[in-house]
Amino acid sequence: MKTLFDKIWDKHIVDTMPDGTVQLYIDRLYCHEVTSPQAFEGLRRRGLKPMHPERIICVADHNIPTINQDQPIADPVSRLQVATLEKNCREFGLTYYGLQHPRNGIVHVVGPEYGFTLPGMTIVCGDSHTSTHGALGAIAFGIGTSEVEMTLATQCLLQRKPKTMRITVDGRMRRDVTAKDLSLYLISKMGAGGATGFFVEYAGETIRNCTMEERLTICNMSIEMGARGGMIAPDEKTIEYIHGTDFAPRWDAWKKSKAEWARLCSDPDATFDAEFSFRAEAVEPMVTFGTNPGMAMGIRERIPVPESAEDNERSSWLKALEYMGFEPWEPILGKPIDYVFLGSCTNGRVEDFAAFASIVKGKKKAESVTAWLVPGSHTVLRQIRAKNIDKILEEAGFEIRQPGCSACLAMNDDKVPPGKYVVSTSNRNFEGRQGPGARTILASPIVAAAAAITGKISDPREIYTHEA
Amino acid sequence: MKERFETITSTCVPLPLENVDTDQIIPARFLKATTRDGFGDLLFHDWRFGKDGQPDPSFVLNQGRYKGVILVTGKNFGSGSSREHAAWAIAGYGFKAIVSSFFADIFMNNALNNGLLPVVVSPEFLAETLDLLEKYPEAMLTIDLPQQSIQSHQSGRQESFEINPFRKECLLNGYDDIDHILARKEIIEAYERRL
Numbered sequence: 001m002k003t004l005f006d007k008i009w010d011k012h013i014v015d016t017m018p019d020g021t022v023q024l025y026i027d028r029l030y031c032h033e034v035t036s037p038q039a040f041e042g043l044r045r046r047g048l049k050p051m052h053p054e055r056i057i058c059v060a061d062h063n064i065p066t067i068n069q070d071q072p073i074a075d076p077v078s079r080l081q082v083a084t085l086e087k088n089c090r091e092f093g094l095t096y097y098g099l100q101h102p103r104n105g106i107v108h109v110v111g112p113e114y115g116f117t118l119p120g121m122t123i124v125c126g127d128s129h130t131s132t133h134g135a136l137g138a139i140a141f142g143i144g145t146s147e148v149e150m151t152l153a154t155q156c157l158l159q160r161k162p163k164t165m166r167i168t169v170d171g172r173m174r175r176d177v178t179a180k181d182l183s184l185y186l187i188s189k190m191g192a193g194g195a196t197g198f199f200v201e202y203a204g205e206t207i208r209n210c211t212m213e214e215r216l217t218i219c220n221m222s223i224e225m226g227a228r229g230g231m232i233a234p235d236e237k238t239i240e241y242i243h244g245t246d247f248a249p250r251w252d253a254w255k256k257s258k259a260e261w262a263r264l265c266s267d268p269d270a271t272f273d274a275e276f277s278f279r280a281e282a283v284e285p286m287v288t289f290g291t292n293p294g295m296a297m298g299i300r301e302r303i304p305v306p307e308s309a310e311d312n313e314r315s316s317w318l319k320a321l322e323y324m325g326f327e328p329w330e331p332i333l334g335k336p337i338d339y340v341f342l343g344s345c346t347n348g349r350v351e352d353f354a355a356f357a358s359i360v361k362g363k364k365k366a367e368s369v370t371a372w373l374v375p376g377s378h379t380v381l382r383q384i385r386a387k388n389i390d391k392i393l394e395e396a397g398f399e400i401r402q403p404g405c406s407a408c409l410a411m412n413d414d415k416v417p418p419g420k421y422v423v424s425t426s427n428r429n430f431e432g433r434q435g436p437g438a439r440t441i442l443a444s445p446i447v448a449a450a451a452a453i454t455g456k457i458s459d460p461r462e463i464y465t466h467e468a
Numbered sequence: 469m470k471e472r473f474e475t476i477t478s479t480c481v482p483l484p485l486e487n488v489d490t491d492q493i494i495p496a497r498f499l500k501a502t503t504r505d506g507f508g509d510l511l512f513h514d515w516r517f518g519k520d521g522q523p524d525p526s527f528v529l530n531q532g533r534y535k536g537v538i539l540v541t542g543k544n545f546g547s548g549s550s551r552e553h554a555a556w557a558i559a560g561y562g563f564k565a566i567v568s569s570f571f572a573d574i575f576m577n578n579a580l581n582n583g584l585l586p587v588v589v590s591p592e593f594l595a596e597t598l599d600l601l602e603k604y605p606e607a608m609l610t611i612d613l614p615q616q617s618i619q620s621h622q623s624g625r626q627e628s629f630e631i632n633p634f635r636k637e638c639l640l641n642g643y644d645d646i647d648h649i650l651a652r653k654e655i656i657e658a659y660e661r662r663l
Contacts, residue, residue: 014659015652019633023649025659035551037502046646051656063500077500084502128550128574144552144578146644154649156656160632162573192487193544196570226547228573292487292547316486316542409496409549418519430491430548432514 003270004233005164005199007263008139012122014156024159027121028133029151030107031058031094033085034411035126039149040088050092051155057116058089059097059107063411066374066401069099078412092152105377105403108132108345112216113379115245119234119261124151129345129427131222134231135215136238137264139199141229162228163197163273166266168204171280176460178355179214180347180425180444182206183221184286184296186278192294196226198274201266206280207232212241213351220346221427224293233265285460288429288442289332290320295429299447299459302329323431324439325419332441332457339422340371340452341434342445344408347425348376350383352445357392359449359460365397366455372414373398374406396453410435423451471583473639476564477610477621479536481528482601488541489548490575494557496549507553508560529561533605537564540597540609544568545586546575555582565611567618569594580635581644587611587618587629596623613639 002010015023031039036058043049050056063078073079082099089096097103103110108129111117119137124130126148133140147157167186187194200222202215210218215232222230239258242248249257284298295317297304305328306317321328342348342356353375365371373393375381381403384390390400407414408426410433416422418437425448429440441457450460498510516527523530539558545568546554555578558566565585579586589597600607600622608621613636619626631639638644649656 015655017634021632021634023655025656034499038504038552041503048650075500081500081502126550126552128548130550142550142574144550144555144574144581146552146581147577150646150649153646154653154656156649158634158645158649192547193570193572196544196547196573223548226544226572292489294487313486313542315484319485409491411496411499428489428491428548430489432495433491436495436497436514437519 001267001269001271003164003266003272004137004201004231004264005139008120008122009161021158021160023156024122026124026151026155026157027055028111028116028123029056029148030111030123030125030130031056031085031148032062032107032125032127033060033081034062035145036088036148037081037084038145039126039152040092042149043152046153048153050094050152053093055155056152057095057097057111058085059104059110060085060099061106062405062409064099064404065412066372066404066406066414069402102378105379106345106348106405108220109348109376109380112136113245113377115242115248118242118248118257119238119264124157128223129220131227131229132216132220132345134219134222134229135212136242137231137234137261139229139231142223162199165195165198165200165227165274165276166272167200167202168275168277169202169206169280170204170277171206173206173280173283176285176446177283178444178446179210179217181286182280182283183218184288184293184442185283187221187225187293188286188296189278190225190294192224192292193226195222198227200227200230202230202232203266208235211351212237213349216349217346221293224427234261285444285447287332287447287457288440289324289326290317291323291429291431292320293427293429293442295320296442299457300333302331303327305329333459335421335457336368337423337441337451337456338368338370338420339416340369340448341374341407341422341424341426342448343372343374343376343406344426345376346427347445348374348380350380350387352425353380353384353389354387356445356449357389359446359463360396360398360453361392363396363453365452368455369452371398371452372401372407374401375403377403407434409433410438423448423457472642473583473585473613475610475612475614476537477608478538479534479606479608480538480540480597480601481534481536482598483528483539483541484598486542487544487547490546490551490554491548493546493554494551499551499553504556506560507557508562511557511561537562538567538609538611539563540567540594540601542568543570545571547572550574552578552582555579555584559584567594567597567609580639583639583642585611585613585639589618589627589629593625593627596620596625
């Protein structure tokens with residue numbers, strides 16, 4: 001009577017301390033340039049080396065430009081940070097996918113793509129969206145830099161066991177409602193801190209029917225309701241997704257792994273510390289109107305305000321609306337927008353580009369809109385070209401940039417100017433997240449595409465209607 | 469070895485907002501450094517400084533009436549990005565403890581790994597403290613880590629708070645997880661032989 005989480009967790013316990021703190025074995029560590037330099041510096045200071053270089057992959061993604069990647073990075077501070085990661089990888093003998101490497105891309109896109117992330121594993125990275133990897137049936141969670149150093153040095157982390165939560169979603173999703181909408185819906189119901197202290201397993205018919213890329217989107221967004229991570233039990237789709245990837249087990253090891261993965265599910269009588277159920281039919285295309293991902297609503301709704309909430313909540317809420325330049329109770333549909341960002345570890349995979357293309361096909365980008373279309377990895381870029389999605393996008397007036405985290409956190413030059421509105425397929429609408437003063441409206445690739453061609457917040461279902 | 473955590477009695481800095489995310493604590497564009505130093509000057513940068521780079525007098529850190537090493541703030545503090553730079557910025561500024569009704573998980577670990585104590589209090593204690601601070605900026609709190617208790621001097625209200633024994637010991641003695649694990653490296657090797 002164990003949950004999926006319990007099964008993987010228990011298998012990775014190296015030691016349990018008297019107070020219940022667990023020394024957890026870590027199968028995979030991913031590093032990127034922003035949260036690793038101080039960890040490597042710490043190793044040097046202690047005179048240590050990584051215990052298992054073969055369990056580590058390092059990728060430059062957060063700071064990198066999305067044009068002219070063949071040239072040196074213009075910003076000297078970004079250039080130094082990327083160079084520091086490269087130098088650390090060389091010094092410590094770690095795998096490094098730098099700029100222009102065919103496997104370069106956003107760390108959470110690359111890991112699952114090559115089969116380095118596998119079911120049943122424990123996976124960490126100095127990045128909160130590490131939760132993405134849980135889509136393959138792994139325990140994956142974000143850590144701080146001190147914990148990156150700890151993992152480098154010991155291949156272990158000291159952790160308290162989180163509580164477990166199951167979120168079951170049943171029913172069929174409506175037309176033009178995507179995994180991203182489901183995520184934003186769940187976060188709006190749970191609240192931005194609603195799953196704090198919990199590790200979430202997503203289950204139910206709707207989740208089973210999701211593609212692997214949709215599952216990656218859902219697990220990615222788990223952190224936005226405060227969850228330590230999200231996970232989905234592996235099934236035939238998972239196995240199909242992994243089969244033949246570069247790091248996937250082969251021959252006898254593949255058969256053995258498949259048999260092990262088949263056992264990775266919550267037992268029928270397993271109990272969770274919390275359970276929630278939702279219906280997929282209730283989910284509309286979603287947009288955010290505030291400054292955390294929990295402040296989301298159906299695209300046709302009016303901007304809500306909590307009625308008699310406690311003072312702090314109400315003042316935080318009104319501060320958010322003021323930042324966004326929105327009034328309580330007004331509709332969001334029809335609001336003009338300035339930028340569109342398609343990309344990130346949330347929605348930067350080939351299905352997201354295909355969904356975007358399905359809306360803009362045969363139409364033209366609105367002249368008032370600046371659009372940044374940034375594939376999550378070089379592999380995604382190759383897939384986009386192989387499926388001729390690039391042609392559709394180019395004909396509609398869009399250009400595809402080079403892979404990276406880009407405007408999701410605007411560490412590079414892809415910054416939305418102060419006061420401008422951006423419909424973004426990324427994961428966070430925090431104040432200043434996409435540039436100081438930038439106003440973010442989170443949405444699916446389909447809603448982003450509708451905004452890109454109309455220049456305003458538009459219901460994608462109406463665009464079909466006009467066409468007909 | 470890190471600095472040992474002692475019992476603290478201090479005035480407080482109130483930040484009565486909820487869901488304060490790590491992008492507000494330290495914006496992403498300041499994460500390009502390769503050392504842990506200098507983040508204190510950038511703490512809450514975009515709230516603390518106006519577009520012209522001058523201190524914004526409406527933000528609490530720029531108001532002379534609130535000082536001290538304890539930050540008191542709304543629930544779900546430290547949500548969002550895992551950046552440990554947020555803990556470095558808060559500790560670098562000079563705070564030693566943060567009081568809220570709950571913290572985001574990753575932030576909580578990052579704080580503890582940097583000798584910064586997150587104190588989880590009841591929503592009532594938090595509301596009363598923020599209320600008192602509004603009326604009496606000189607209101608003081610005492611945080612006693614060995615006893616795991618927090619007390620308001622003005623109201624006399626006292627609460628105990630949770631912290632796991634291992635973390636408490638690390639804070640009180642100034643050592644960290646890596647020291648602990650590497651002292652017992654053979655346990656990892658034994659585990660790996662079983663794999």
